[in-house]
Amino acid sequence: MKFIIIFPLAVLAVLCIAAGFFAGCDTDSGKKPDEMVIRSMLNAKLKGLDPVTCRDVYQMKVGSQIYESLYDYHYLKRPYEPVPLLADGMPQISEDGLKYTIKIKKGVRYQDDPCFPDGKGRLLKASDFIFSLKRFADINNLSHLWADFDERIVGLDEFREYSKECENSEDVDYSRTIEGAQALDDHTLQFKLIKPWPEFIEAALIGIVMPPLPPEALEYYGEELIAHPVGTGAYMLKTWKRGSFIELVRNPNFRGQPYPSEGEEGDLEAGLLEDAGKMMPFAERIVYTVIEESQPSWLLFMNGDLDSTGIAKDNFDQAVAGSGDLTDEMRDRGVQLKTYLDAGIFWLGFNMEDPVLGNNKPLRMAISHAIDRQQFIDTFMNGRDMIANGILSQIYASYNPKIKDMGFSVYDPQKAKELLAEAEEVNGGPVPTLTISLPGTDSFHKQYGQFLNKLFSEIDLDVEIDYMDWPTYMQKLNTKSAQLFASGVSGGIPQAISMIPIFYSENASPGPNHFNYKNAEVDKLYKQVRVMFPSEEKNRLYQKIEKIVMSDYPAAFINQRVAYILHHGWYKNYKPNPFSYNTAKFIRIDTDARDNYKK
Template sequence: MAKLQLKSKVFIFVILISLVACTFKKKSDPPNTLHLLSIAKIKGLDPIYSDDLYSGTEIGHVYEGLVQYHYLKRPYTLIPNLAEAMPEISKDGKKITFKIKKGVFFQDNPCFKATAGKGRELEAQDFVYSFKRLADPKLTSAGWWVFDGKILGLNEWREENTKNKTTDYQKEVQGLITPDKYTLQISLKQPSAQFIYSLAMAYSYAVPKEAVEYYGKEFINHPVGTGPFRLEEFNPSSKVVWIKNPTYRKEYYPSEGEPGDKEKDLLNDSGKPLPLSDKIIVYIFEESQPQWLSFLAGKLDYSGIPKDNFDSAITSTKELKSELKTKGIVIYKNANLEITHTSFNMEDPLIGKNKYLRQALSVAHNQEEYNKLFYNYRALSAQGPIPPGLAGYDPDFKNPYRQHNPEKAKELLKRAG
């Protein structure tokens, strides 16, 4: 269905995250334990089903991909993760060659029978296997769209396995080649500047074949990755507990970022080995009030401010109220890459064929009032589809149909007929 954006009624949410100095601690918890929250149930911990924010966040604690985004640099910048360096790309843009880091091991797990439970080294072939899982028609991955029509021979491999009783992972894919243990070559049907960015998504993270076969249908609840944490407890509707992976490789907190990061204390941990926490406990709150009360009781290290509690926490000048400051709570403001928009149905005979009517509705909309009523002024009204923090964002651009102007709306309605 063809659609046109109604107004750049797009919000980049500014989430107010409160941090508390003294949190609830169990005697059994390590001293460096982080108490976090999720506002939705965790659907599972298999990368190919990471189609929601909350499951994807948890998956990122244990699994990793070839590339990742620099923690501090803006606009968001891709850097190597499980790759030694950024890939070599052929002149025609169709062949992408990655060198895999040596000495990276999957966490210890009973699935590795050949090594008596000792985690084995990551290989380029693990990415070939993981990419094939994403394409496997019998697994109905939520992320197949990432590779659909892009990698040479992968669609054909998928189509052929649709007809087979069982998926043939031994059959090669023309565009996924491993010349040696640590080299992965990806051949694309057409050049794609966006493709490398898709490799930072959880869908393309590396999983070991041994774990998938060992756990079968329960693999979604038994993650085995190369990441900084390993799963200790998993209750999708109440709590997820992660503990530091003792076999995690040497990685360090960045020592550079953006101007002003030092003043914001974002470089205080420069050069420290990762992860910074020994344990992470994620509590599931599907209702905002229990979440907020738990935070105020010191059981959570941070919390967003529910809409109904905004006025009790924030002053008219958008500062934290003194009664919360006395508890050791501080406020942190950060622009989120979350976009909300409204669209016209261009197949509607009235709306779709009348440009002036669409423009009139756009300028008639009071975006400031909408922000006040629904977001407590915690949103930025976007002038286009690219949010701050991404390459291509222009802070000086002003969309002429994003400005509230009732008189102009009346003129446009006259032209609309």
């Protein structure tokens, strides 16, 4: 979870660096006066662009413009509707629902890259998807989403067991046949499932879980593939200055894709169909600047050097009036506001394998009831978010409105003190100082650390805050080294099943279950719901899982995100989609409007 605020002196330093970057990048790239460039930002340094290890929002945001999947969600329609991307139509599904046959588009070509003969990108083949899936299953690659595929595809688990016998991924024979994942010919894929997988398309075939990857790229780059992505997408990597910026340019080999000609009610009036039928992508380049502090990004947005931005705490009143609408200043600038309920839930997590926390439920409960969630939301989120009363976002059909009445997220310092006394009995003496890991060294995180320190001091619980950068923080979580940690997750698909794996015991760190939480009943119910098609019974089981998890207190769940996004009027065709990142190709920049604003 990225909290960002900055003090004024640091603002000036970072702003000067960023402004210098923008000028230098335009000059170095030979920018034409009317060139269409999307200017975006990343809140943290990028770790890599090998799809098998892409696991956070920043990697997905950049990588999804380069790599493609078989399917994606329709850009405009709601509810979210899967549509073909690299697939040539929707799958042919057997009557028992266990065999999926998928045709892929002909004529799709990879970007030009030195890994190919003469540097010319070759045509996409069905076998490239199978190669990517095998890399995903290879245990040496430590893919964090494996639990979603466990016991799903015929023969895939056996391939994973075989990979355990190899010292590293270089020793794994990717030519080995997997019965349930085969390329029948260059343009036909077939998957055989062990048992029904109702979310197979959404969970496995959308996003960059298993995008096609040419074996030539891995052979040529090896471990350096993280910095040399080779995809079929609308854009390709040109420049990556670590910790500074990333520049993508239009892929000349991209086949082109027409902008949608239909959407949902209101899209026509909102101008979201003005480009219907026109070929994408529209922009020549995308420039992502790494800005880990909020105030420089705000000033760059106001100066017209960023097309869109979130709204940091200190700038909220400048942007949003008490009515919830834009202020007059923002309207005069032609700025637009998009708000939407996100699938994100955020928490202060507990490492259940920690000797102090793991066996002391009263201590975990005391910590949870010591947190004033509404004060946190009012202080740090300008009252935008909602209290997280459970693990399921209100965006899901299975959300249980009665979870609030169960009191898991109630602020009650007196009860917290009583629970802390019980915790000391369980511990056999005073609870030692606890360490909270926060993923940032900026002033927002510093203020958040002070906020937690104050709350816990009120119940006489000693804590120390460990501030660190994002890669160090993730390394700590992946190695089970964090005791308490501030984090969160946004569901990857529009179904609640995307949230449950973070509590599945087989998905412990380095998987997404960074709580290292284990509950046999939760595991059993998860295996039950993952093969069920949508129904009231499935929703009931989701709610049962939620109640069990909340009763075990693997975390103090704090807030559910309500996203506020500002964008300039020249940033055309923007429609929020919390479940898809492959969206830059839809964006068109009105360069004249941007130039007039800056003048």
